[in-house]
Amino acid sequence: MSTAAGVEVSAGNSPALEIENLTKRFGDRTAVDNLSLCVAKGEVFGFLGPNGAGKTTTVRMLGTLIAPSSGSATVAGLALGPANGVEIRQRISVMPESPGLYLRLSVAENLECFAGLYGLADPSSRIQRALEAVNMAGRAKDTCGTLSKGLRQRVGLARALLNDPEVVFLDEPTSGLDPVATHEVHELIDELRKRGVTIFLTTHRLEEAERLCDRVAIFSTTLRSVGRPDELRDRLFKKQLLVETVARLAAPEAVFGSVASVESWSAEGSSSYLLSVTDTKTAAPEVARALVGAGADILSIAEARHSLEDVYMELVDQDVEVSHR
Amino acid sequence: MKPNMSMARVRAIARKEFRDYRRNRFVVFTMAVAPVVFVTWALISILAIAAAEPSSALDTSVGLTMLFLLLVPATVPATISAYSVVGEREQGTLEPVLTTPVTNGEFLVGKALAALVPTLAISYAIFGLVLACVELFAHPAVSSAVFRAPLLLALALFTPLIAGWSILVGIAVSARSRDVRVAQQIATLASFPAVGVTALMSFGVIPQSLAVALGLAAGLLLIDSLGWRVVSAMFDRERLVTRS
DSSP: OBOTTSOBOOTTOOOSEEEEEEEEEETTEEEEEEEEEEEOTTOEEEEEOOTTSSHHHHHHHHTTSSOOSEEEEEETTEEOSGGGHHHHHHHEEEEOSSOOOOTTSBHHHHHHHHHHHTTOSSHHHHHHHHHHHTTOGGGTTSBGGGSOHHHHHHHHHHHHHTTOOSEEEEESTTTTOOHHHHHHHHHHHHHHHHTTOEEEEEESOHHHHHHHOSEEEEEESEEEEEEOHHHHHHHHSOOEEEEEESSOOSOHHHHHHTOTTEEEEEEOSSSEEEEEESOHHHHHHHHHHHHHHTTOOEEEEEEOOOOHHHHHHHHHHHHHHHHHO | OOTTOOHHHHHHHHHHHHHHHHHOHHHHHHHHHHHHHHHHHHHHHHHTOOTTSOHHHHHHHHHHHHHHHHHHHHHHHHHHHHHTTHHHHHHTOHHHHHTSSOOHHHHHHHHHHHHHHHHHHHHHHHHHHHHHHHHHHSOHHHHHHHSOHHHHHHHHHHHHHHHHHHHHHHHHHHHHOSOHHHHHHHHHHHHTHHHHHHHHHHTTSSOOOHHHHHHHHHHHHHHHHHHHHHHHHHOOHHHHHHTO
16 A cells, blocks of 8 residues: 555554645644654654744644644644644644753653653553663652753653553654764654654754655654655665866766766866766766776776755755745 | 543643752742741631630631631642743743643643642641630630531631632633733732631621521632633633634
């Protein structure tokens, strides 16, 4: 079975999230416009976009905190709507950008409150397991107000794990954290992935999405693109080779123009050339032969890599251009 | 109360509130200061009543004392219930709570109970203390003016109803307010009208009788029930999380 966003979902394995034309308007302002996508069970899905793109609004809609203006969605197998609100919230967990802990209460007391709200049987062992999962078992009695921002974020994650959720929504989980704390949160997300938890991660940190996510959606009020990071790169950028020679080529046009798989080329410095090619694996040996034939000394021939940041900037720039027209 | 209301979730909300009160000196202070003032005032008033006072003056003095006592359930919960929603919103704790299966009703009942239980405990403890002092130290004429069934019934019945009104007003203001201090000021002022009806009874404007006490209690109960519906309708998750 194929779904709206192109994710292959096998029969009998319904997706964790299925969103069809979800729209949210606040008065005249459209925060989310016709969002359609699908997230498979066990997937770590990155939802990228600039500030004010509508990422948090999307999470709030899927978390049943706010009602969509139009469109539909299925969250953890249940149709999004007021009738299923309690049951959906029982099956998911949401960690907002700020963990929102009761700072006068201890870590354990915070988790006890939420264990009660989820109606968990045997809350003590669930709390213990959640704290162990985030390496906080020894800090259960600490007052939350005394914890560092990174530790508070860990408690927020422990809280998100209490109910063994089918889908975890993490809204900018590393926002404002230092590199060490960020690394710890990334490791925890990796752990969740190994356990098969579906994660919907909103972020504007591109390296975070690239490192953690199976697929990413680039979103700015509307869905700009969705796919694996390498797919997005291939889709958006032509295949390119970066050629470096020891000395400047005397007649580069003659060398590169003679190779059938080279579509175009440009000089990228004194002795570097960027070649747009039909296929890198075919083109690389052909270009090497042409250079050797021309008497050039080759330093390197490599596939030009584009980061997710390039993809993101390309799509966001397109948005800016459209908005300026 | 809806049949599918989870008492476990209500308890979780109320228990969290109790824990928070214990660690918050401001809450303990605001809960303690008004009852101390009112009980002191009430005791001084009642013990100062001269035995030779004419019966109408005696009734007025006793009525005034009872009014002080009923200010306790009006004022004690106003501050804490006014904090209940806007305080969580300011701390950033409201959104995580609302993403759990807790319903609006469960959340509000938990918050209301957390304000009602200490209020009733404090109020009835103060009534007991004042009545014991009257029995032990006041003139027998004053004592007999105080220990009258309609008056004691009014105290017993009106206490939870006045507290209920004060809590409902506090939560309603809190659900619509953007600032804790403003919410607490408005809620405290808005809690006083409920005492008005008992004031009329205390001062004899409305005749003191068992039937009148029961009738007024029924009226307050009706107002509280209607107030509950209004508060439930005012609790709008979307508005609260988007701050629109």
